[in-house]
Amino acid sequence: MAPSLFELSPMRFHPPSLLSTLAVCALVAACGGRSSDPVATPSSTLIPVPDPTVACSILRVTPDNAIKQTFVDPLMTIVYAAPSAGACGDLTLQDSSRSAVAATVVASSEWPNPQGGYIGTRTIEAAAALNPAAIYSLRWNDKTISTFKTGTERRGAVVSVTEQALQLPSLPDAAHLGQGDINDVLDSLAELMAKGNDIKKALFATVLRHELPNIARPDARFGASIGKLAYRSADARGNPVTLSALLIAPEQSPGGTPVEFNGMPIVVGQRGSTDNNSDAPSSGATTMAIPGLIAAGKGQVFVAPDLIGLGDSKALPQAYLVAADTAGQTQDLLRAVRAHFQEQYRSTLGMDLRLFGGSQGAHSTIASLPYLAREGTVRVVSASQGPYDVYRTFHGALLALGGAARDAYAINENLDFLPGRTRDVMTSFQAYGNYAFDAKTVFDADGKILPSFLADYKDGKVKDFVRQLGANSLVTGSQVYDLPQAQVQLYHFSADTLVPAQNTVDMLAALADRKHRFASIQRGNCHENSELVKLIVRLSKSSTTTHTICVAFQIDDFVGGL
Template sequence: MFLNRFNFRRLRLTLMLWAGLGVAAGSSCSKETTPQPEAPIAVQTHLVNSTLIGEYSPSVVASRVSGIPLVGALVRYPIRVYKLTYTTQNTDGQQVTASGALLVPVTTQALPLLSYQHGTISPDGEDRSPSYYSASSEVYSAVSVLASTGYIVSAPDYIGYGASKALPHPYEHAASLASTSLDMMRAAKEFCEKQKVGLNKKNFLLGYSEGGYATMALHKLIEEKFPTEFAVTASAPGAGAYHKSAFADYILGSDQNLSFLSSYVWVLDTYNRVYNINRAPSYYFNQPWATQLQANPFSDVPEKPSELFTGTFRTSILNKTDAPMTTAFRDNDIYDWKPKAPVALFHGTADDYVPYFNSEDAYKAMRARGATQVTLHPIEGGNHFTSVARYTLEALGFISQY
């Protein structure tokens, strides 16, 4: 877990853009396998508790995006916002209590369920996790407008935030991001059944940055393991790091300054722990940063890979001789599979935080497997932060077709 303050400010800008918008709206050589439907499972309760945070009129929701012309006109229903707590599994298989926000339009009409996966939240930004429903969070404004247009929104905090804030967040770990989000959907469904809230059969998935990665992982998990429980209607992941192994090669083979290295250190720390590799920081990082990161995991790091990472680590990844970490990267590659539901991949072509090739590789790999409903939506000239506006507007436009 090693993000420096500069990059957190940039990530915070992304969240502010989300809030201000108000939501107007090389492949691997692994063989394709046919996803098998899940075996019948015993009834299992995921929902632990629900607490009403508040009810908000259309005018109140619209006022949160008053600075954006015409966006407030999209607001339709009052919404009730709840904090849900539910059971899920941590990366070690242990059951934990997690949390999230559920946004419910006030109407008798049966509405779609939309799982919204949030972007990176810094360690000092706990109050921006969905279940806090604070004014600084994207859920408070952007996602509230989305809900008011007619979606029941399930917004998981993820492990490491909200009810599970005492645990480390498994940053960019596909399996746990997907399972925690799916269990939140299950809890949302249980809540709706108990409260007689009408759900139709449509299920949408949205998210940007880490949320885009989580959205892709969730879509893959549902279609491959639980296709009869939640049939995905469509998903629109934005700017996710789907091709982890190629991303590693890109970073460790670069001689250029890379503004996102502190975020990448967080990824390494997560995989080092989750996959029980358990190496000391001195294996990965040159001094004095190894000692510095050991003492303060969120301290600043240099932007040049050759300055930060040891030659041993760089060479072993590029030559594929570091079996444990190479396996971890490949385990988190989620770009090469065959989705059945429509997928719209959004990404800025000038993204210097999560390179565009992640979405391009996913598009090519999926199409090569015969996924005919996958589309690539380049945001020309957009970087990781300036692309948020286009993503937000166009993602809503995309799912509105279904």
């Protein structure tokens, strides 16, 4: 059975689908109308100003020193510690004769570290493609920090595009679906819920048609072709790797409207977290394909990256909540998609981009914004349940687990999930952030967090972990977003027990700062005061229902705007 679209929790934890709880409504006479969510107050907008006691030091540089076969057009990233904002200078590029090479800034942020100094992340790329098989150096703080050699490949090169049969119930097990199949996509959700019981399927379908009108009535103008796209991207060291993604494109139905790919908008969907052995979006076996089918039916190209550690790269560790890697790999996918349509159809896809994601996928969506803005015009940003402030998400929970009073981030959190999430993020930072991680000093034999680690964390002794959390936090850094056409909607159930809703409250407040430009910024409506949602929360036996409950409304709103 394919996992639900709404299973978007952190790695190795898979809560039951939101849709399985909607059966509650099918058993009552009235579900009540939709209503607005309660208003929440932002927490302190900035971490306290740190003391300038940390010398300039490097946490990570990409391409790593002595890499011999990086791309001709590599992304170059440094993660560093600094005593104060801007104290360590810019990241610059030189050729083998030590002449400066023009480069542009892709993303840049400095995060005020409460333990002292700032944690910076800066990504640049050359203004023009570098020479193949040539030596270049990165300089920072008046020192050469990496010398690498380019190869002959370019980021985003297409490796292959193969047909991928869809594997969802009530829909054909095929790589080509017609308009009618897309218009009946809601039946697939109902059958996933019913698990073979026809009576329950009919009840669920009735409820979903009432609550999710845009998914229930896609009004498809086209059919859809489903495929897996393999493309070249980079790991954290700068080595080329092959990654995979789901690709769903509009297709002419018999007697239907011809497809014109020139100028066609692109939708980028970011998955929630899962373990390496689970179905990837590119498999066609996850319900990530459902919004993809609707997008294709409405005349838009849909892509969803597996990201490193899933799909074709499942033998590698995942870059869980590692912002720079997720962003770079998504940018490379967008380049690959454009290249494929140019080569296969002699068509130039449009510049309009619409983005959505949930949980880890919400973090991926916001992290990718500066990168994707270089590839097109971002029109819509829809994200739900994101751990945007990675530091405060873990900080509040770790202190609470150690016995401290719960802060705004830990107030509703189920601390039983914290050990697994902590191990996952530490493993990710070890693989992609040069974080020295010894599990025996953090976890006992049963996987629980050791009291000694909690005490050290409380006393400010776990400095390297805090630096990694800060490097991947998106709320309190100095990154500036210039997306004047983008309509931003962030969703979060106020009593989410898995990812604190304060993330979304604070992210919205941060994005409203005048240094950014957006067309609009608003909180998406989870309809949590509706009778339906109240019944689900009250009667569900799952403590994680509050983490998944918004996603159905988010996706319904999103596809309604396509």
